[in-house]
Amino acid sequence: EIDFEKSILIWDFLIRDLNLFYPEEKECIYANNYKWFEYNQYSQKFSGKLFEILKTNNWLLGKENEELNQPKEISFQDLHEEYETESKSSLLLEDILNFKPDEIKEIEERTGGVFISKDEFQEFQNWKKEQEEVDSQVVDFSMSEEEYQPFDIEPDGVDEIISYEYFSKKRPQEDLSYQNYFNNSNHNETKKVFKKSKQLSGERRKQIGDWGESFVNKHLQERYKNSSNIKVHWLNTNGSIGKGYDFVILENGIEIEYIEVKSKMGSNISQVEISKTQWDWAKEKGKKFSLYIVSNVGKKEARIETVKDPYLQWVEGKIKATPISLEL
Numbered sequence: 001e002i003d004f005e006k007s008i009l010i011w012d013f014l015i016r017d018l019n020l021f022y023p024e025e026k027e028c029i030y031a032n033n034y035k036w037f038e039y040n041q042y043s044q045k046f047s048g049k050l051f052e053i054l055k056t057n058n059w060l061l062g063k064e065n066e067e068l069n070q071p072k073e074i075s076f077q078d079l080h081e082e083y084e085t086e087s088k089s090s091l092l093l094e095d096i097l098n099f100k101p102d103e104i105k106e107i108e109e110r111t112g113g114v115f116i117s118k119d120e121f122q123e124f125q126n127w128k129k130e131q132e133e134v135d136s137q138v139v140d141f142s143m144s145e146e147e148y149q150p151f152d153i154e155p156d157g158v159d160e161i162i163s164y165e166y167f168s169k170k171r172p173q174e175d176l177s178y179q180n181y182f183n184n185s186n187h188n189e190t191k192k193v194f195k196k197s198k199q200l201s202g203e204r205r206k207q208i209g210d211w212g213e214s215f216v217n218k219h220l221q222e223r224y225k226n227s228s229n230i231k232v233h234w235l236n237t238n239g240s241i242g243k244g245y246d247f248v249i250l251e252n253g254i255e256i257e258y259i260e261v262k263s264k265m266g267s268n269i270s271q272v273e274i275s276k277t278q279w280d281w282a283k284e285k286g287k288k289f290s291l292y293i294v295s296n297v298g299k300k301e302a303r304i305e306t307v308k309d310p311y312l313q314w315v316e317g318k319i320k321a322t323p324i325s326l327e328l
Helices: 004-019 023-028 049-056 088-096 103-111 118-137 202-223 276-288 310-315
Strands: 031-038 040-047 162-165 230-234 247-251 254-263 289-295 303-308
Touching: 004 088, 202 230, 202 247, 202 254, 202 289, 202 303, 254 276, 276 289, 276 310, 289 310, 303 310
Parallel strands: 162 303, 254 289
Antiparallel strands: 031 040, 230 247, 247 254, 289 303
16 A cells, blocks of 8 residues: 555656666656567567556645645645755656646747736736836936945035026927938937946936935925925825826926926936826826926036926927837
């Protein structure tokens, strides 16, 4: 009578037996090989008696089973943890005994994907959420670790906050007349050469973004300190994350402005990266939506440039949007 203890002994014996043979011999251990000669040498492999007994009898216990199973009734991955399943010999037993196919493994092989546990998925979701927050805060992704400088000052240490509104006349239409089917060599474009360097880490980017938001919060609190009917709500406090904006200004409980903050350590601001969600929000809220771009992060010269209703300014040709991908 086979019980779980004897089952483990049989399994260990099979593995030790396999370990005695060279790799190229192991495939033939549990099969017989009949040879004969008739003008030429012939051979035919067929299953041995021990092999058939192992395949057709209940002697294996699964992780969630109370009764012993035949190999075809249980997958190799579902074997009880007492069975040794990590060695090369144990993996060979998986093929020899014809275990029940593992559905997850089959799907992975068919699709090229990988299944993960609920905990691993939740960990990925948390990481993705954190990356969305970090990536939405920073203006300049071209900064490298080598260019990063520690902050000279915290936002509360800046005595005077300089804030001004972006203003631009309509941009001239780009001249593309040089492009034609026959000749496009009359236009000399300047090619940028980028030096490879270590990209700024997520932690650094978050530090820059947090500094910029704190700086804007200080500015807003000072602006509305004498207005009892106006409240400043900062979404990224207490673990909350603003998807399309970081601040909302309420007057008598009614939203009057949505603010998305972008932050940069340098002083020159010529380009701002915003997410699709932020752009959609800017389109939906129109004149109630503003970009607050903080430059000179970490310095006493920090300042804020506001861009009111960026979607309308784009429509009117006052700012330029450079698409990087199309969603079909």
